[in-house]
Amino acid sequence: TLSGDLDWIVMQAIEKDRNFTEAYFRQGIILKAVRDYPQSSKVFLIGLNTTADPKKQKGFFYELGDNYMLEGNYTKAMDVLDHYLQAESMNRQKIDQAQLWRRNAQFALRNQKTASEFLPRKLSDTVNAFAMQYFPVMTADETELIFTRRVGGRDNDDEDLVVCKKDSMGRWMPPVSLSPNINGPMNEGTCTISADGRQLIFTSCMGRRGYGSCDLFESRKVGDEWTRPVNLGPEVNSPAWESQPSLSSDGRTLFFVSDRRGGIGNKDIYVSYKLESGKWTKAENLGPKINTPYDEISPFIHVNGRTLFVASSGKLGFGGYDIYRSEYENG
DSSP, X not given: XXXXXXXXXXXXXXXXXXXXXXXXXXXXXXXXXXXXXXXHHHHHHHHHXXXXXXXXXXXXXXXXXXXXXXXXXXXXXXXXXXXXXXHOOSOHHHHHHHHHHHHHHHHHHHHHHHHTTOOOOOOOTTTSOSSEEEEEEEOTTSOEEEEEEESSSSTTSOEEEEEEEBOTTSOBOOOEESOTTTXXXXXXXXXXXXXXXXXXXXXXXXXXXXXXXXEEEEEEEETTEEOOOEEOOTTTOOSSBEEEEEEOTTSOEEEEEEOOTTOSSSBEEEEEEBOTTSOBOOOEEOOTTTOOSSBEEEEEEOTTSSEEXXXXXXXXXXXXXXXXXXXXXXX
């Protein structure tokens, strides 16, 4: 792999010069990219000790702060982030990010007991049968679980929508392709389904005529078959990326994520409403109460139609993406 080749080159450089500061930084970045945060932090610390140059040191402080947050080592994160903020005065974007990480570390230290109360359990290996599976949605009667499966761990590996159904004993049966009308040779995934189980909106990337890199499509269940998908059109889709839809129980309100221009952050949550004519209204940004200058993803509207859950990397929390809840009141 590319990261493996880079790692070998970096190791050769370090063997030739044990004080090659930049090589340690590069090796730490490579280890971070494959999510080996503890080893990445060890390498960053070695590299940090090879230099007294504040300009080089601050890069290590910044990356260590991120690593320690990802590891949940909040005390160490605050320490190195303090060093970074003392050393950096020019890069406004990184200063803002470091300040957010530091606020999150303080929040996490105050609220660790609360976090330990929530202990998710992994579903059976019958469901978790692939290299990657994610973005699950459940039908209202809780008998079918639809999710995205990826055949490998790389970004360009094929994605399809699969469904698991419960047997008479309430156990999940092996996942099967949702429909040949929906799954094709390109990528399909991140779906949402109406409460009656007959309306499906999902993401399709390439392979179908659309407006951008990934668009939202709709399919309806007629009898036991899903119809050929229809693009939701330019009021919802754009030349940018649209994905991660969540449909209200009545099928008339659609929340989704887009990285289109004019948003508040890189990825924002948008909403569109279905008219009596069947057309969707022009998508609206949910605004600064929900969206931040960072990323908001994975919206989920509760069956009550009022409670919206989103994941955000820009609000006060435990670091990375946390899940937040917002209530719809008085418009």
